[in-house]
Amino acid sequence: MKKEFILRILLTILLGAILYYIMLPPMNISSPDFWIFAFIILAIYIGSSILGLLNIQDNVIRFGKVPKKKMIGVAIIGSVFAIILVINLFHTPFLSAKSYAKRIVIDETGDFNKDIEEVDFNALPLLDKDSSQKLGDRVMGQMPELVSQFSVSDLYTQINYKNDIVRVTPLEYASVIKYFTNKAEGIKGYITVNSVTGETKLTKLKEGMKYAPSALFNDNLYRKLRFAHPTEIFEQARFELDNDGTPYWIVPTVKYAGVGLKKEITGIVMLDPVTGKTKKYAVKDVPTWVDHVYSPELVMEQIDDWGQYKKGFINSIFGQKDVVLSTSGYNYTVMNDDVYLYTGITSAAADQATIGFVMSNLRTKETKFYAVPGAEEQSAMASAKGQVQQMKYNSTFPLLINLNGKPTYLVSLKDNAGLVKMYGFVDVADYQKVVVTDASKGIETAANNYLGDDKVHENDSQKTKEIKISSIATTNIDGNTYYYIKDQEGMKYRASIKTNTDGLPYLKENDTITIRFKTEKEVTELIGISK
Numbered sequence: 001m002k003k004e005f006i007l008r009i010l011l012t013i014l015l016g017a018i019l020y021y022i023m024l025p026p027m028n029i030s031s032p033d034f035w036i037f038a039f040i041i042l043a044i045y046i047g048s049s050i051l052g053l054l055n056i057q058d059n060v061i062r063f064g065k066v067p068k069k070k071m072i073g074v075a076i077i078g079s080v081f082a083i084i085l086v087i088n089l090f091h092t093p094f095l096s097a098k099s100y101a102k103r104i105v106i107d108e109t110g111d112f113n114k115d116i117e118e119v120d121f122n123a124l125p126l127l128d129k130d131s132s133q134k135l136g137d138r139v140m141g142q143m144p145e146l147v148s149q150f151s152v153s154d155l156y157t158q159i160n161y162k163n164d165i166v167r168v169t170p171l172e173y174a175s176v177i178k179y180f181t182n183k184a185e186g187i188k189g190y191i192t193v194n195s196v197t198g199e200t201k202l203t204k205l206k207e208g209m210k211y212a213p214s215a216l217f218n219d220n221l222y223r224k225l226r227f228a229h230p231t232e233i234f235e236q237a238r239f240e241l242d243n244d245g246t247p248y249w250i251v252p253t254v255k256y257a258g259v260g261l262k263k264e265i266t267g268i269v270m271l272d273p274v275t276g277k278t279k280k281y282a283v284k285d286v287p288t289w290v291d292h293v294y295s296p297e298l299v300m301e302q303i304d305d306w307g308q309y310k311k312g313f314i315n316s317i318f319g320q321k322d323v324v325l326s327t328s329g330y331n332y333t334v335m336n337d338d339v340y341l342y343t344g345i346t347s348a349a350a351d352q353a354t355i356g357f358v359m360s361n362l363r364t365k366e367t368k369f370y371a372v373p374g375a376e377e378q379s380a381m382a383s384a385k386g387q388v389q390q391m392k393y394n395s396t397f398p399l400l401i402n403l404n405g406k407p408t409y410l411v412s413l414k415d416n417a418g419l420v421k422m423y424g425f426v427d428v429a430d431y432q433k434v435v436v437t438d439a440s441k442g443i444e445t446a447a448n449n450y451l452g453d454d455k456v457h458e459n460d461s462q463k464t465k466e467i468k469i470s471s472i473a474t475t476n477i478d479g480n481t482y483y484y485i486k487d488q489e490g491m492k493y494r495a496s497i498k499t500n501t502d503g504l505p506y507l508k509e510n511d512t513i514t515i516r517f518k519t520e521k522e523v524t525e526l527i528g529i530s531k
Helices: 002-023 032-052 068-089 093-101 129-141 176-182 221-228 296-309 313-317 377-387 443-451
Strands: 054-057 060-063 150-152 157-161 164-173 187-194 200-209 238-241 247-257 261-271 278-282 324-326 331-335 338-347 353-361 367-370 399-403 406-414 420-427 434-438 463-477 480-487 492-496 512-517 523-530
Touching: 002 032, 032 068, 093 296, 093 313, 129 150, 129 164, 129 187, 129 200, 129 406, 150 187, 157 238, 157 331, 157 338, 164 176, 164 238, 187 238, 221 261, 221 278, 261 296, 296 313, 296 324, 296 338, 296 353, 331 399, 377 406, 377 420, 377 434, 399 443, 420 443, 434 443
Parallel strands: 492 523
Antiparallel strands: 054 060, 150 164, 157 164, 164 187, 187 200, 238 247, 247 261, 261 278, 324 338, 331 338, 338 353, 353 367, 399 406, 406 420, 420 434, 463 480, 463 512, 480 492, 512 523
């Protein structure tokens, strides 16, 4: 019996070691992965014990009597499972709703025009992840010596790098065979795509990166992290660059309440992919060049908890007073050298309208709410696509910008090949106010079309004049209606429908009107019309 016991222990240790090498669970009792691993190990031991009780006689399998000690072991497993369930019950929203609401602190005094600077089209990240991937694949395809050995990772982390908004992604081993043939030199470099200009660059490293998700055995990124920090619970790693262009894997560390509940970030582990050296930072000590400490998914989850549970669990289900939720997507913007997530906030009724939006710093989790009622993002996307529905273009998730002092959605309309064909501007407060413009004309032309070519500020000099209409005609340019007016002295004028949406459609020949303009030209642009 003693020999059988030793054999079962050795078998369990052997299989457990193999399983640990594959699963890489943290040795942390708050992690669900730890308990899954522990229960599998116990199941292996109990299974080997049960097999030892089997007797085969005359081709018939018979169970021996199960000893009390083994029954006690099964009872202990059941008891541990029950204790976990009880502990977790006390950490569920049902009994701890207020603590869920406080997972994120949201400043509700945000002032849109004060906090969000007017858009600078020379620093606007128009390229989304899909477009960046296409550019990255293209530049990789121009390197035949690399493309046969490496592939491009689909990470494309958006970062602020030397005051430029870029997406960065590493190369990866193209296959298992390519790993073995290239592991001595490592992964050769990484790709950056400027999200404003589209400039794409493949940076080759003097020393190759040894540790990556596509590497095998002890070179695998997550295996390296686990062996260096056996008790830490990790989130997904992100690839970033420091201010000198040195690549690092940034891996947030996690703590839970109970087992697997109320996830919170405690800091990061920074891993040098060339040397494998790691360094831990608490959240408050993270270097400022790091842009991604909190994942968008976690921030969205915590925003929803804040919106649902402020007034308790029962209210979140039945009364739903002041219950709000995030909308069905998010995007990024960059301000003050940090990357921010923004998403709309809508009522629990999900009526396709927002009561405002939140912006959250992904390094510090500093979050503000802006009370800007209007259309939710999906409605804005549908509205822009509807302007050119015959083209069957797809819309990117909107960028939220301050255009002429007003919150405005900006979307790119793409064809089936993923090429940007048009830009669409949509008024957040009224998603039916939308103008789309051919992308070849440039983003500033698109903005001017949306504004009706009216970017006049209060202190700009304006002239007024009374004219009598000799003729009037209309035309549509890029989805925007313009009126061409000629007066009885032969002067010509042009006015966007936005100049006077109520009066322009009803003007006719021989009407006398007062016009406002800045400079008289061959065809004068009008900035105001009254009758």
